[in-house]
């Protein structure tokens with residue numbers, strides 16, 4: 046996604062950007078930037094484990110972390126680029142996350158369904174997304190009904206609809222039958238929906254609902270000329286493909302599939318160490334420009 050190289054228009058100059066920088070960094074949150082205790086994948090002996098910063102509390106308990114080194118890198122990166130959290134989380138789930146550095150001017154929630162500008166959802170963007178979904182994919186009701194009809198209480202732990210845009214199941218991975226996700230995927234594909242398995246969650250997301258579409262809109266508004274991205278799941282593939290340069294961790298759905306692209310670096314690190322490495326690479330890239 047390379048924008049024009051003409052001088053910025055007056056509109057672009059007044060946009061909330063940190064100085065004259067023109068790089069935009071769009072980063073997935075869960076298992077790319079922040080990690081639950083179960084997803085840390087620390088491999089070093091405890092006495093050498095990195096110090097962690099808790100960035101999310103849920104029901105009065107710590108939930109998500111990054112390393113303190115990653116926190117410092119992120120704060121630095123936000124000074125050199127427009128940093129955009131790009132998550133499948135709902136707005137409510139996103140607002141629990143308190144990242145180091147200044148509050149992001151832009152954030153992408155609900156996999157692109159909500160574009161937050163200074164923390165508030167842009168109504169024009171949301172209306173545009175709704176129109177695209179109506180025109181291009183089967184209804185949420187139909188997909189949700191199919192998901193539930195095929196689910197078994199033996200392994201189904203929870204069922205949720207997110208922002209009235211997409212659905213997900215929380216499952217017991219050990220009991221989830223082999224091939225169940227694949228079967229749902231094959232049913233959903235011709236109906237314009239994507240299925241993604243991330244940790245304990247099976248997501249069904251309408252295909253036009255993408256992080257990359259929302260990033261393109263932020264590029265249009267900011268005039269950013271270099272887009273960097275990172276993500277770990279199938280729902281991040283479009284985001285990585287649309288970026289100029291991208292990274293993916295050594296764990297997650299994309300790594301399991303061996304997914305890659307010429308401008309995407311597959312990092313060897315897994316877990317919270319991958320989050321730190323992604324930020325280090327992004328910072329080096331923005332400084333080297």
Ligand SMILES: [Mg+2]
Nearest residue numbers: 073075076277
């Ligand atoms: Mg993720």
